[in-house]
Amino acid sequence: MIAEPFNYDAPSTLDEAFAMLEAHGDEAKILAGGHSLIPMMKLRFSSPTHLIDINRIPGLAYIKEEDGYLKIGAMTREVDLEDSDLIARKYHIFKDATHLIADPQVRNFGTIGGNLAHGDAANDHPAVMLALGAEVEISSKEGKRTVPIDEFFFGFYTTAVQPGEILTEIRIPAASGKYGSAYYKVERKAGDYAAAGVAAMVQLDGNGNCVKAGIGLTNVNPLPMRASRSEEALVGNQPTDDLIELAARYASEDCNPSEDLRGDEEYKRHLVKVITKRMLKLAIERAQNA
């Protein structure tokens, strides 16, 4: 399968990229890892007339803690998250998630920025970002703006990123104290998108009470979904088995899965309940050991 013809440019600075984006308007698309975009162009679901390859712009791939945030550059590859010591020590959720995203070859290419900017509720990072309370830095010729993750996803394949803009950084409140996070999805086979997936983050105080909770759901709602009722149930309370059970039930009731090849609605709600319970328990265990 061959895409429709297009022009290709590989700028070496962000300013050059912004100028090219401006020249071509919404006919242009950014090429990051290309592992969502190129398949769509081959199937001719997407036919941009200009591709602006940002892989040759230095300085867009990094993982660092700074100013109270974990900062991840948009062009950071899945494989960089998999191999990072900082991630392995403090942000287990990325280890869990990257292990289950696609396969090693795809992870060598796919970027975290592309995973979010693609705007697909089947991707795994959106739910992770919801759980972690991330914000996204979007840059353009005019400067930079920051969008909270809850205001980032608009609809199927649509996000807060506008023509002329480039997603440049993801910022996550840094892990401190008794902080734990976890992700799991049920997939039909290695490398498949989720039948259902759950991302969980908890912060405990000295008495073991939950002071912060984040729960994001993958592929069980038209948009990546925050399980707000579950989070509210947990915050301020001791996370007992009964409370975790209740939070898991809320998540399974509040999501809106649709029937497809990966299962029917009832099955997916059941998965959400079971995975939410397990990921909350794992995140709590990790927080206790932090």
Next chain:
Amino acid sequence: MKKSITLTVNGTAHTIEVEPRTLLVHAIREILNLTGTHVGCDTSSCGACTILIEGKSAKSCTVLAVQANGKSITTVEGLATAEGLHALQEGFHLNHALHCGFCTPGMMLRAVELLEKNPNPSEEEIRWGISGNLCRCTGYNNIVKAIQYASAKMEGRELPSTEPEFV
């Protein structure tokens, strides 16, 4: 409009003209005539088109040739040297790790990077490490054994038996 790009494939630099939409796998197979790299699914699922770009395994059906401009690429044709077969080729040969052979070049290139990053992988790490490569013939067991053989050979450990197991 065609673009002029340079690909260094198995150590030899080639400057070629391609349309931006030309896939890397087609440039390799149809312009450079290196047909050891296969196209199975054409949808980034099967791994038959796996090559190395700067040492990293990649599905060349999902990479544009222009993206690889200036990069160094290894295909199956680049594995053997004047001294003989690569340890992985020897492992696949001795362990009957192929039947039709369609998946084999991609499997081996993927295994090159796997062993580079993890020279002595467990069976589970091997199976997970080749999860992006499908084989319709072998049932994978002999592929795992071939990779274990290559790992031992490359690390200078005692070589595992290559006798077939009948179960």
